[in-house]
Amino acid sequence: MTKKIKNLKEFSLSNDRYEGANLMCPGCSHNIIVREVLNATNDPVIVATATGCLEVCTAVYPKTSWDVSWIHIGFENAAVAIATAQAAYEVLKRKGRLPEATKKMIEEGREPKFVAFAGDGGTYDIGFQSLSGAFERGHNFMYVCLDNEVYANTGGQRSSSTPIGASTTTSPAGTVSYGEKMMKKSMVEIMSDHGAPYVAQVSPSKWKDLVKKVQKGFEVNGPVYINAQSACTTEWKHAPEDTIEVSDLGVESCVWPLYEIINERDEHGIIYNTKLNITYRPKNKIPVEEYLAAQPRFKHLFKPENRHIIELWQKAVDAKWEHLQRREEAGV
Amino acid sequence: MAKKYELNEVEVWDGNMAAAQALRQAQVDVVAAYPITPSTPIVQNYSQFLADGYVDGDFIMVESEHSAMSGCVAASAAGARAATATSSQGFALMVEVLYQASGMRLPIVLTVVNRALAAPLNVNGDHSDMYLGRDAGWINLCSYNPQEAYDLTLMAFKIGEDLDVRLPVMVHQDGFLCSHTAQNVRPLQDEVATEFVGEYKPVNSMLDVSNPVTHGVQTEEDWHFEHKARQHNDLMNSKKVIKRVFEEFKDLTGREYDFVYKYKMDDADIAIFALGTTVESAQVAADKMREEGIKAGVVSLRVLRPFPFEEVQDAFSNIKAVAVMDRSAPGGTFGALFNEISAAMLAAGKSPIILNYIYGLGGRDTTIEHLVDIYRQLDECAKAGERKYPLQQFIGLRGPKLSFY
Numbered sequence: 134m135t136k137k138i139k140n141l142k143e144f145s146l147s148n149d150r151y152e153g154a155n156l157m158c159p160g161c162s163h164n165i166i167v168r169e170v171l172n173a174t175n176d177p178v179i180v181a182t183a184t185g186c187l188e189v190c191t192a193v194y195p196k197t198s199w200d201v202s203w204i205h206i207g208f209e210n211a212a213v214a215i216a217t218a219q220a221a222y223e224v225l226k227r228k229g230r231l232p233e234a235t236k237k238m239i240e241e242g243r244e245p246k247f248v249a250f251a252g253d254g255g256t257y258d259i260g261f262q263s264l265s266g267a268f269e270r271g272h273n274f275m276y277v278c279l280d281n282e283v284y285a286n287t288g289g290q291r292s293s294s295t296p297i298g299a300s301t302t303t304s305p306a307g308t309v310s311y312g313e314k315m316m317k318k319s320m321v322e323i324m325s326d327h328g329a330p331y332v333a334q335v336s337p338s339k340w341k342d343l344v345k346k347v348q349k350g351f352e353v354n355g356p357v358y359i360n361a362q363s364a365c366t367t368e369w370k371h372a373p374e375d376t377i378e379v380s381d382l383g384v385e386s387c388v389w390p391l392y393e394i395i396n397e398r399d400e401h402g403i404i405y406n407t408k409l410n411i412t413y414r415p416k417n418k419i420p421v422e423e424y425l426a427a428q429p430r431f432k433h434l435f436k437p438e439n440r441h442i443i444e445l446w447q448k449a450v451d452a453k454w455e456h457l458q459r460r461e462e463a464g465v
Numbered sequence: 466m467a468k469k470y471e472l473n474e475v476e477v478w479d480g481n482m483a484a485a486q487a488l489r490q491a492q493v494d495v496v497a498a499y500p501i502t503p504s505t506p507i508v509q510n511y512s513q514f515l516a517d518g519y520v521d522g523d524f525i526m527v528e529s530e531h532s533a534m535s536g537c538v539a540a541s542a543a544g545a546r547a548a549t550a551t552s553s554q555g556f557a558l559m560v561e562v563l564y565q566a567s568g569m570r571l572p573i574v575l576t577v578v579n580r581a582l583a584a585p586l587n588v589n590g591d592h593s594d595m596y597l598g599r600d601a602g603w604i605n606l607c608s609y610n611p612q613e614a615y616d617l618t619l620m621a622f623k624i625g626e627d628l629d630v631r632l633p634v635m636v637h638q639d640g641f642l643c644s645h646t647a648q649n650v651r652p653l654q655d656e657v658a659t660e661f662v663g664e665y666k667p668v669n670s671m672l673d674v675s676n677p678v679t680h681g682v683q684t685e686e687d688w689h690f691e692h693k694a695r696q697h698n699d700l701m702n703s704k705k706v707i708k709r710v711f712e713e714f715k716d717l718t719g720r721e722y723d724f725v726y727k728y729k730m731d732d733a734d735i736a737i738f739a740l741g742t743t744v745e746s747a748q749v750a751a752d753k754m755r756e757e758g759i760k761a762g763v764v765s766l767r768v769l770r771p772f773p774f775e776e777v778q779d780a781f782s783n784i785k786a787v788a789v790m791d792r793s794a795p796g797g798t799f800g801a802l803f804n805e806i807s808a809a810m811l812a813a814g815k816s817p818i819i820l821n822y823i824y825g826l827g828g829r830d831t832t833i834e835h836l837v838d839i840y841r842q843l844d845e846c847a848k849a850g851e852r853k854y855p856l857q858q859f860i861g862l863r864g865p866k867l868s869f870y
Contacts, residue, residue, distance in 0.1 A: 150677075179543075179671055179672065188683065189683050192681070192682045193682065193684070194682040194683065194684045194688050194692075195688070197679040199677065199679050200677055201677050202671035202672070202678050202680075203671075203677070203678075203680065204539060204542050204679075204680040205681035205682070206535050206565050206681055209531065210562070213532040213535045213536050214535055214536070214538070216525075216536070217495060217497055217525065217535070217536035217539040217543075218542065218671060220523045220525055220536075221494060221495050221539070221540040224495060225494065225544060225545060225672065227521075228494070228521065230544075231672055232544070232670060232673035232674070232675065234675030234676075235673060235675075262528060262532075263528070263531070263535070266528030269528070270525065270527075
């Protein structure tokens with residue numbers, strides 16, 4: 134059943150099933166996102182987490198930050214882990230072998246939700262095969278990518294989510310390099326093209342939008358992909374207290390547009406309609422430069438010889454924003 | 466409810482069908498699998514059982530063996546009985562998750578149809594995959610024919626799921642020579658087999674909403690060692706449960722299993738030690754030797770892990786010369802079984818002459834003649850009271866002879 138949330142104060146105090154006092158860096162977005170996702174429902178939640186910052190900081194034996202059942206297997210298999218746990222749930226439910234407390238919860242209309250969290254390394258790169266397979270098979274789960282655009286846990290190496298021009302430890306800016314050479318992979322569209330009923334992009338700074346999308350995702354039947362912007366104080370190199378501000382700059386500049394793609398499916402699973410909704414439209418779209426300037430990972434781009442990359446960024450962001458608006462207007 | 470499968474007292478099954486039938490009768494809740502030669506028919510047979518209503522569980526055809534084992538881990542942590550099958554490259558892809566399955570103490574059953582590892586790519590049987598997983602912390606059971614593949618797969622569930630064990634179990638059979646060779650198998654009726662395996666008892670199920678659990682934690686230098694030591698301890702001690710399950714199975718079927726398999730060892734002077742289908746060929750060769758008055762025997766393992774150290778010592782206590790046959794490329798040393806058996810005999814304080822033979826790689830046929838030749842070498846050593854041949858020889862290899870030391 135969908136949880137009613139009135140305001141941030143109430144939301145921040147409700148049903149806390151994730152201990153924030155863990156080993157994460159101060160100002161880490163991961164903690165914020167995880168709490169927002171778990172707090173979006175009062176139903177039981179089962180969580181799988183890929184190897185990464187979230188995993189190494191929240192489940193260090195003999196402690197755990199999780200007051201929901203949680204599993205970590207490896208780096209590349211969070212999707213299959215949660216999908217198969219959900220499959221096991223369906224089998225045991227059918228066979229009447231679920232634990233009594235769980236049966237009772239279901240009778241009260243509170244079906245467990247199955248959620249995977251993984252970073253962009255575990256999603257865009259090494260976990261992509263497992264993710265793609267689980268989406269193709271149509272399991273009923275939500276996959277949340279905590280996208281900080283870098284392998285943060287292992288010391289800031291580039292991933293296929295790292296945007297052009299970012300200086301990382303394996304794509305460093307140098308005397309003859311402006312840093313990362315590749316554009317970021319379009320994960321939201323890729324996951325939507327798997328035929329998933331619901332995919333969305335969110336930012337922890339727009340918490341109401343995030344919660345609404347997570348709640349929508351919990352309502353649909355089938356795999357759901359949520360791409361969550363996760364500003365990384367350590368690798369984006371901004372001050373811990375600026376996390377939300379940097380996130381907002383990403384949203385207000387349309388570097389990180391907030392939108393959802395809904396594949397409406399008939400009872401046979403055939404998609405008869407695809408809709409893209411932009412869920413937040415900045416009143417004054419700010420220049421990309423302001424977003425880049427707030428993060429020292431891009432500071433070398435402001436040298437005269439690298440300025441062309443900032444121009445390229447602006448062009449790419451404008452083109453994507455234009456494309457999203459056209460898709461929304463056309464209803465495709 | 467799954468339909469009852471009508472079975473004759475004697476069925477003609479190959480090793481793959483035998484393993485698939487055992488998985489069906491164990492009423493596995495979740496099978497997550499990916500096809501690979503020569504174990505593919507296990508998942509195909511299982512799919513057909515499902516399509517015909519003989520399975521009341523989920524069968525998930527995932528996109529890789531890595532996901533197959535990951536799926537088994539998650540399903541098992543969710544309180545479900547989980548199993549899968551694989552071979553060779555698929556096994557190699559699973560290796561990362563094999564260690565996670567055992568470290569998380571999840572009693573998954575994996576039927577392994579043994580096959581060579583590339584390169585060069587080869588679909589035929591040898592024990593490279595078995596050797597690759599031997600340190601993964603699983604119980605390893607070894608079968609030589611379809612009947613045993615069936616029996617040991619049923620027993621695997623009961624052993625691994627025992628609350629004193631809680632470890633995953635592999636059941637090995639040779640690719641093609643066992644997996645694709647139809648032989649007579651005496652199956653249990655469904656209700657008998659299901660009752661023998663027993664109901665699955667979940668431990669720390671992720672699906673118990675009244676008791677949230679954290680599976681797959683991080684431990685560093687402070688706790689990792691204790692976890693691995695405890696795991697090793699329980700694997701070593703699983704022998705008690707294995708013995709008990711073997712006994713219960715004997716009571717039910719009359720078919721007898723032990724940690725070490727021995728053929729005509731009571732008065733033997735020389736012995737071949739091998740795994741897999743070669744064990745049956747070696748028995749034929751031993752009989753031939755005995756016609757000549759040479760007292761030959763055969764020894765094998767039913768249980769590769771936990772390694773039956775004392776039983777191996779006991780088996781070779783009165784033997785003069787032993788050929789330890791390793792069906793895996795040794796990669797710059799002696800065969801792994803040679804090393805383990807040599808260590809056992811060294812510790813016993815009295816060792817026979819031990820020779821190492823590398824054989825049958827990539828499905829190369831090992832004939833009775835090869836085995837007779839090995840016995841003749843052993844006989845010569847035994848009579849001379851000293852080693853007359855190199856420590857390691859490759860047999861059945863084309864071109865010039867290859868040997869070391």
